Amino acid sequence: MTDISHTRSPSMARNQSPTVKLVLRVVLYILLGLFALFYLMPLFVMITTSLKSLDEIRTGDLISLPREVTLDAWKTAWATACTGIQCEGVRPFFWNSVLIAIPAVMISTLVGALNGYVVAQWRFKGANIFFALMLFGCFIPFQVVLLPMARVLGIMGIAGTIPGLIFVHVIYGLGFTTLFFRNYYVSIPDELTKAAKVDGAGFFRIFWSIFLPLSLPIIVVTVIWQFTQIWNDFLFGVSFSQAGTQPVTVALNNIVNSTTGVKEYNVDMAAAIIAALPTLLVYVVAGKYFIRGLTAGSVKG
Amino acid sequence: MAPILEVKNLFKNYGATEVLKDINVSIEEGDFLVLVGPSGCGKSTLLNCIAGLEPISGGELFIGGQNMTNVSPKDRDIAMVFQSYALYPTMTVAKNITFGMKVRGIDQATQDAKLKQVAAQLQIEPLLHRKPGQLSGGQRQRVAMGRALVRDPKLFLFDEPLSNLDAKLRVEMRTEIKALHQNLGASMVYVTHDQIEAMTLATKIVVMKGGIIQQIGSPAEIYNRPANLFVADFMGSPAMNLIPAKTRRDNGGTVIEIARKEGDPIVLTDPKNADLPEDVILGVRPEDIADPASRTRDDAQVAECVIDIVEPAGADTYVVMQLGGKHVTARLHAETTAKAGVAQPLAFDLGKVSYFAPETGQRLN
Amino acid sequence: MSKWLQDNMPKIVLAPSFVAVMVFVYGFIGWTAWVSLTRSRLMPRYELDSFIQYERLATSPRFETAMVNLFIFGTLFIVIAMVLGLLLAILLDQKIRTEGALRTIYLYPMALSMIVTGTAWKWILNPGLGLEAMVQGWGFESFEFDWLVDPDMAIYTIVIAAIWQSSGFVMALFLAGLRSVDEEIIKAAQVDGIPHWRVYTAIIIPSMAPIFLSAFIVLAHLAIKSFDLVIALTGGGPGYATDLPATYMYAMAFSRGDIGQAASSAMVMMLVVFAIVVPYLYSELRVKDD
Numbered sequence: 001m002t003d004i005s006h007t008r009s010p011s012m013a014r015n016q017s018p019t020v021k022l023v024l025r026v027v028l029y030i031l032l033g034l035f036a037l038f039y040l041m042p043l044f045v046m047i048t049t050s051l052k053s054l055d056e057i058r059t060g061d062l063i064s065l066p067r068e069v070t071l072d073a074w075k076t077a078w079a080t081a082c083t084g085i086q087c088e089g090v091r092p093f094f095w096n097s098v099l100i101a102i103p104a105v106m107i108s109t110l111v112g113a114l115n116g117y118v119v120a121q122w123r124f125k126g127a128n129i130f131f132a133l134m135l136f137g138c139f140i141p142f143q144v145v146l147l148p149m150a151r152v153l154g155i156m157g158i159a160g161t162i163p164g165l166i167f168v169h170v171i172y173g174l175g176f177t178t179l180f181f182r183n184y185y186v187s188i189p190d191e192l193t194k195a196a197k198v199d200g201a202g203f204f205r206i207f208w209s210i211f212l213p214l215s216l217p218i219i220v221v222t223v224i225w226q227f228t229q230i231w232n233d234f235l236f237g238v239s240f241s242q243a244g245t246q247p248v249t250v251a252l253n254n255i256v257n258s259t260t261g262v263k264e265y266n267v268d269m270a271a272a273i274i275a276a277l278p279t280l281l282v283y284v285v286a287g288k289y290f291i292r293g294l295t296a297g298s299v300k301g
Numbered sequence: 302m303a304p305i306l307e308v309k310n311l312f313k314n315y316g317a318t319e320v321l322k323d324i325n326v327s328i329e330e331g332d333f334l335v336l337v338g339p340s341g342c343g344k345s346t347l348l349n350c351i352a353g354l355e356p357i358s359g360g361e362l363f364i365g366g367q368n369m370t371n372v373s374p375k376d377r378d379i380a381m382v383f384q385s386y387a388l389y390p391t392m393t394v395a396k397n398i399t400f401g402m403k404v405r406g407i408d409q410a411t412q413d414a415k416l417k418q419v420a421a422q423l424q425i426e427p428l429l430h431r432k433p434g435q436l437s438g439g440q441r442q443r444v445a446m447g448r449a450l451v452r453d454p455k456l457f458l459f460d461e462p463l464s465n466l467d468a469k470l471r472v473e474m475r476t477e478i479k480a481l482h483q484n485l486g487a488s489m490v491y492v493t494h495d496q497i498e499a500m501t502l503a504t505k506i507v508v509m510k511g512g513i514i515q516q517i518g519s520p521a522e523i524y525n526r527p528a529n530l531f532v533a534d535f536m537g538s539p540a541m542n543l544i545p546a547k548t549r550r551d552n553g554g555t556v557i558e559i560a561r562k563e564g565d566p567i568v569l570t571d572p573k574n575a576d577l578p579e580d581v582i583l584g585v586r587p588e589d590i591a592d593p594a595s596r597t598r599d600d601a602q603v604a605e606c607v608i609d610i611v612e613p614a615g616a617d618t619y620v621v622m623q624l625g626g627k628h629v630t631a632r633l634h635a636e637t638t639a640k641a642g643v644a645q646p647l648a649f650d651l652g653k654v655s656y657f658a659p660e661t662g663q664r665l666n
Numbered sequence: 667m668s669k670w671l672q673d674n675m676p677k678i679v680l681a682p683s684f685v686a687v688m689v690f691v692y693g694f695i696g697w698t699a700w701v702s703l704t705r706s707r708l709m710p711r712y713e714l715d716s717f718i719q720y721e722r723l724a725t726s727p728r729f730e731t732a733m734v735n736l737f738i739f740g741t742l743f744i745v746i747a748m749v750l751g752l753l754l755a756i757l758l759d760q761k762i763r764t765e766g767a768l769r770t771i772y773l774y775p776m777a778l779s780m781i782v783t784g785t786a787w788k789w790i791l792n793p794g795l796g797l798e799a800m801v802q803g804w805g806f807e808s809f810e811f812d813w814l815v816d817p818d819m820a821i822y823t824i825v826i827a828a829i830w831q832s833s834g835f836v837m838a839l840f841l842a843g844l845r846s847v848d849e850e851i852i853k854a855a856q857v858d859g860i861p862h863w864r865v866y867t868a869i870i871i872p873s874m875a876p877i878f879l880s881a882f883i884v885l886a887h888l889a890i891k892s893f894d895l896v897i898a899l900t901g902g903g904p905g906y907a908t909d910l911p912a913t914y915m916y917a918m919a920f921s922r923g924d925i926g927q928a929a930s931s932a933m934v935m936m937l938v939v940f941a942i943v944v945p946y947l948y949s950e951l952r953v954k955d956d
């Protein structure tokens with residue numbers, strides 16, 4: 001896992017005149033600033049639009065600040081906006097997402113931790129093949145499992161339910177959680193396990209007393225990764241839910257693309273921000289771990 | 302009494318590769334057995350097999366007279382010190398040491414008493430509440446030893462425990478381990494690639510190469526009578542000189558001719574060892590080629606050799622010359638007047654000489 | 667605990683996950699592959715009937731559009747996101763005082779759902795009220811930016827939004843790569859008097875080849891799986907001008923009731939992913955085995 005937060009030691013001295021250096025520096029900062037504007041603009045537009053009245057949206061322009069700040073759109077988005085036939089805002093769907101994400105994150109993290117522990121520390125014949133199979137599972141386009149999964153959920157009697165969605169997220173999250181923990185545990189010398197075996201500890205005792213207390217950083221990375229994935233999921237949500245069990249992303253899409261009535265762009269934006277808030281919050285609070293999760297899946301080690 | 306450890310016809314394979322071939326070794330109570338060899342020789346695997354951390358592919362293994370071949374490590378009554386120390390990073394030193402007892406359900410009072418005793422023995426009392434990350438290498442080593450000692454097992458296993466320490470600390474800890482062995486009278490199996498460690502610590506040495514035992518013996522036997530060229534070359538520093546030579550019989554003794562870079566061959570006579578083939582490899586320790594003045598035996602024979610390199614090493618001075626097409630090292634006094642490029646009279650002491658067959662590498666005498 | 671249980675505990679612990687993967691990943695792939703070879707419509711049928719579904723795909727103008735779109739979208743998305751990500755990483759690597767804050771700004775879109783991203787850009791690109799209206803309002807009456815509703819251009823709006831979402835991630839990957847280059851090599855280059863920019867072009871960037879590969883794999887994978895963004899931004903429209911294989915598959919499966927087409931298009935997606943990921947995974951795993 002690579003950490004990008006350290007900076008290069010003082011280096012890269014250049015033999016240019018101070019003026020050239022200064023100009024280059026200014027150009028550099030201007031460029032960086034412009035890019036920052038590019039990335040911030042949509043968020044800014046979303047926030048300002050959500051605080052405007054519909055009239056102001058029609059007359060004003062995209063990036064102007066609201067003349068009159070109103071929270072009406074937020075209230076509508078949260079409690080009364082229509083998602084198809086239902087007009088209860090995103091609130092119930094927000095809680096659906098919470099109810100789906102929390103157990104799914106917990107279960108897939110725990111199972112991933114145990115899997116990673118076995119693959120990294122209790123190598124047996126076939127463990128590597130298991131890991132390869134698992135890893136490959138991370139890469140399949142989920143479209144290829146949608147149809148049979150819909151049928152199997154039906155057979156299991158959990159089609160269109162929140163437990164059904166939890167189940168799906170756990171199953172298809174295992175690849176990544178196993179990968180994260182395996183890569184973390186593989187860097188822990190196997191002598192630790194050996195020492196604990198000689199000390200008389202068994203499989204679970206070693207996991208519980210020695211590996212789990214070591215795992216806080218990777219648990220944070222995994223939880224954040226899984227939470228972001230599951231919260232932001234749309235494909236499983238839209239495929240395996242029904243009215244009443246939809247996650248917030250599906251509700252948001254329904255609000256935005258519902259064809260009935262007047263287009264309330266401010267409500268759309270407020271709903272979008274509400275849907276984005278939990279993951280944004282996680283990102284702001286624990287950005288370092290978020291980035292580690294992102295890069296862990298793709299950078300070796 | 303039964304041997305404390307007995308390994309019988311042990312084989313170990315990883316798939317098709319044999320890493321240990323027909324290992325037979327046993328030690329008595331109080332023995333200090335050192336397994337030594339270059340990396341990849343199987344010594345650590347053998348230790349892991351003894352510990353039960355690696356299943357064995359064939360053979361049997363007895364500890365304290367009990368067949369432990371298929372017993373899990375925790376029931377073998379062993380304790381082990383690892384190369385990386387393998388201290389549990391999230392536990393304090395005290396918890397590290399008592400973890401094994403805790404897992405085994407030993408009562409708290411006994412745990413405390415044993416911890417106190419071991420901590421005193423190893424002088425680590427001030428460290429007990431620290432975590433391994435806050436300790437120096439030497440301190441970690443002590444804690445790892447403590448974790449083993451507190452168990453009071455039948456057999457101690459050490460897997461290169463000193464190889465992560467710096468040179469000075471390594472010598473200190475070596476002495477301490479030796480003292481510990483003498484005081485406890487415990488049985489130990491110790492893996493190292495360092496032949497000096499092997500010589501200083503062992504009561505019995507097993508030299509291994511390629512998964513095969515090359516020689517088993519006391520340090521003196523291994524040093525003075527190496528069983529083959531590999532052992533001769535591996536044990537001792539600087540290594541034994543292995544010089545191709547020609548022999549012929551003469552008056553019940555042997556005349557040895559060693560080619561020199563220039564001039565006539567050196568001719569030495571060995572009154573013993575009559576029955577040698579014509580081509581041999583002569584094994585002479587550097588200390589057996591010395592200043593004529595300091596010769597300890599009367600039958601040492603003096604020959605002039607041109608010195609190539611002079612290496613003062615403080616207590617001694619090593620000189621390197623070329624004999625029989627090989628670099629040959631001799632150990633001279635620190636005050637020697639030897640100079641590179643100048644011929645120097647050297648006394649060859651053949652009292653402890655070894656002869657090896659060039660084709661098989663096996664010892665001949 | 668009996669010895670057998672103890673010895674086999676690792677396998678017992680892995681077993682449920684193993685079964686889950688075998689059934690829910692490989693079994694399901696098998697099921698989809700099988701069904702893609704049948705005449706299934708509303709309900710799955712299991713009598714094999716050669717490659718009829720794939721023939722239908724091949725002759726479907728909608729699927730052709732989806733594949734062409736995937737190619738356009740994938741190529742532009744991967745190339746631009748990589749270039750932009752690398753550029754940002756290099757700019758940020760110049761001892762920028764506000765690096766932490768800038769990194770946070772460049773990367774936050776990655777934390778958003780594609781649905782949120784799509785919603786935001788749909789609003790920004792809305793011709794009547796968004797960017798176009800704004801620029802026109804500034805006095806540039808002739809300014810036109812109606813890609814969102816232009817069948818020929820709509821796919822590029824998806825490219826824009828996807829790049830906005832993912833380029834920060836590429837930046838993070840490359841920045842980590844830049845920082846992991848051995849300091850001593852860079853010092854040696856400086857001692858040798860090699861100019862600053864040459865250090866990048868000749869030493870640092872070539873040493874990041876594995877990271878380029880990683881970034882490529884991740885982006886390609888994102889592109890093939892792209893579904894939510896299209897649904898949120900264009901809904902596949904106008905018409906089916908912005909359909910991708912993923913949206914085609916979904917439409918066949920859940921609104922058209924054409925399971926055979928859904929399965930076969932899913933298999934095509936799978937094969938495209940295979941072609942990209944398998945060589946990568948193979949080399950990764952082989953290296954790790956050493």
